[in-house]
Amino acid sequence: MPDPVLSIRDLVVEFKTEDGIVHAVDGVSYDLFPGETLGIVGESGSGKSVSTLALLGLIPQPPGRIVSGTADFKGRDLLKLKKKELRRVRGNEVAMVFQDPMTSLNPVLTVGNQLGESIRTHFPDEKKEVVKERVIDLLKLVGVPNAETRYAQYPHEFSGGMRQRAMIAMSITNSPALLIADEPTTALDVTIQAQVLEVLRRVQAETHAATILITHDLGIVAEMCDRVLVMYAGHIVESGDVETIFRAPRHPYTIGLMDSLPKVTEDEEWLRPITGSPPSLIDLPPGCPFHPRCFLARERCRQENPPLAPVEGSAHQSACHFSDELIGHKSKFSQEAVA
Amino acid sequence: MRFFRHRLALLGLFGLVVIFGAGIFANYIAPGGFSAINLADSQLLAHPSSAHLFGTDEIGRNEFNRVIWGIRTSMEVGVFVAAVSSLIGLFVGAVAGYYGGWIDNLLMRLTDLVLTLPALAILLTASALLGQGSQWRISGILVAFFWTGIARVVRGVYLSLREKEYVEAAKASGAGDMRLMFRHILPNTLGPIIVNGTLAVGTAILVEAALSFLNLGIKPPTPSLGGLINAAQAYPQQWWLTIFPGVTIVLIVLCVNFVGDGLRDALDPTQRRVRA
């Protein structure tokens, strides 16, 4: 196996609020390998966005605070970099695509100007014409029609899908080694979602960037990702390659996520939501954070938080005391997704 | 910041209780009344002392008593203006926002018109030509200009709630217009109304003080804080005559604003970031 591009160990992020300390990310570790696409799934508030924003120093501090952890990227620890060094990494070696294309572009600057800014920031000596040419090429690459005209337009003149294409173009201007897409399609119409995912796949093929795709949509994970991390309440509860996890999930929460998806191929159309609601991140339940909602829960789960441990070879890991009981559990999703 | 604000709001409330309490119980706190004259030489323009906390004016009147009774007048103006203009604004805003159409149009044109007028000048004109004298006439004139702002706010709330599901649901179950307007939507406007009404108390007091200061507002013998400052202009060396009534106005308005901001945070989360 090649060396990972990014290697995160024991990342802990907290937010200080008036009601108490929010444990947004609580001891997260994972690796990302060159060229692969890693999906991070979870409900909102599971810490999936924060864990990546923290890498680039993009969580507001205060109230946020990176308590501990390392994030090894190309031999450097991103979390220990000075502000100036981190700034050189951002938008250059590591780039991000955000969730809401409607609000993620500056309304008073032209799209071309904002894309060009990415280049000019990291290559201030680049000639104006060269920057413009490159931006127009990028717009063409992500499938923005009439790129020359669009270059001079403002974000409000773009549709949602077109804006997200522009955002993606912006993220790859400097051919990053790592691309983080934070719910890139959540705010878009279903038909547009497919197109944007297609664009994402195209730029990935072009740049060979390792990609982290944050989403709550298991369908997108199945379609786009090689490996997946499932997060719950600031913890990784299951990780493994997509095929394995979809075929044989070994954490009750993952199963819950899959079962809560509506499925139309079967006769009985049932939707089984996970009971209860996500726990308060200020006052986590003792033991396994998922136990109040878990169908397997018993006394041990209330006392002991299960570590993330290999279940079948080293590739598949689950944080559940009773993951063995889930062997053979067929997810309603499994046949359809992998077939 | 919210905690800080919260404490400020409590402080403001405490301050208001003290100051307005002094106004309400003026008879006990300043039992001599505000107009007792003492022409003994030593009593004219006397410095603040234990006998006269805020000193005396040019005809030996106790400035402390005058300020306390002035508070009472300011308080009457502020509370009256805020309450009456809130009521009018609530009613007109509700009708305009609920029915829309020409009533709404008329209201909006009217508030537009008020916005193009030089407010203080119009108030001064009104006051100079028909209102000066008692605090109640001045209050009436202020109400005539204050209600439009509140009507605009209420109208906005009604406009946004008119189409809301729960209102539709109530309508579908046969609730009449009056019931919808006042039972279902009204409670939602109370937050903004209370906030705006509270802040209006402060604004009304400031405007009344300015009118009285220009000698076009409340006229003696009725004591008013603005009027006291106007009278003090003739005695710039006697700083106490200017300082005490002025500080009193500042404290009242400051407390009102603290309470208003606190209420806004508590009752009207949508507006939290609008006002600085």
Next chain:
Amino acid sequence: MLTYIARRVLYSIPVLLLSSFLSFLFVSYAGNPIALLRQNPRVSHQTLINLTHQMHLDKPVIVRYFYWLHDVFADKLGNSLITLQPIWPQITRTMSHTAQVIIISEGLAIMLGIAVGIYSAIRQYSIFDYMFTSISFFGFALPTFWLALLLQIAFTDIFLHWNVRIFYTSGLNSNPGGSAWSIDRLQHIALPVMTLLIISFALYSRYMRASMLDVINSDYVRTARAKGVPEWKVIMRHVFRNALIPITTVTALNIGGLLGGAIVTETVFSLDGIGFWFVQALNAKDLYEVMAYLVVTSVIIVLFNLIADVTYGFLDPRIRYD
């Protein structure tokens, strides 16, 4: 854009006519211009009748409005009903003084307010921020006239106690007809300028801070940071420009408040501006002068509303006027 401006101007004409009519109605019902003369025993009954006729006071109010309107356009706002002097030269003279004070104080207030607002927002909850937050809270609660009076008393005392003349506390120039741009004039208008400056500064710094904070936490600023743009450039290029948009409206709409502030400030400092002139007209019950002030200031307010809209459209590409 031009058609938009033209349409706005056309729309404001009926608004101004209506507001002037309402004011006229109100002013003419409220006071009789020859009431004072009537009390004077030396003015004969015949003179009163002649004057009444001359001033069209025997006509219904609507007719008088049109006479007045005719005077406004044909005779530059007409003549005073009491001194019979033409009004327009008085307006231009006093307005130039008021404008000087307002332009200087507003220029400074906007610059200082924006600078302090930006810094408070960047260093939110710092001592600097708390200090200026407190100052602006006081600013909101300060009666303008009282502030003016305090400054006047302070500088009068400095002069009387130490015989040091820093600023004058009344008038425009030491000698009548002195130059409008001289040290002497600046010493005279410094205190009125300071008064309006403090009040406006409280408002602008507060709005700028709130506006900056709104923008600083926005998604597109995060995008800019994610691109690796240096922080000062994020603030100047992305935050400042967007935060400025609402401020232009606030400053333009504040003109009404400033004119009100000018009334009390000029009165305190006996400054020959339009506000002081208006108060004198009011006290003399000179209805045509009062009407002239109301009309002129209404036009100014309408004009600034228009300027606010146009600048808004200029700064925010999302707004298109057509």
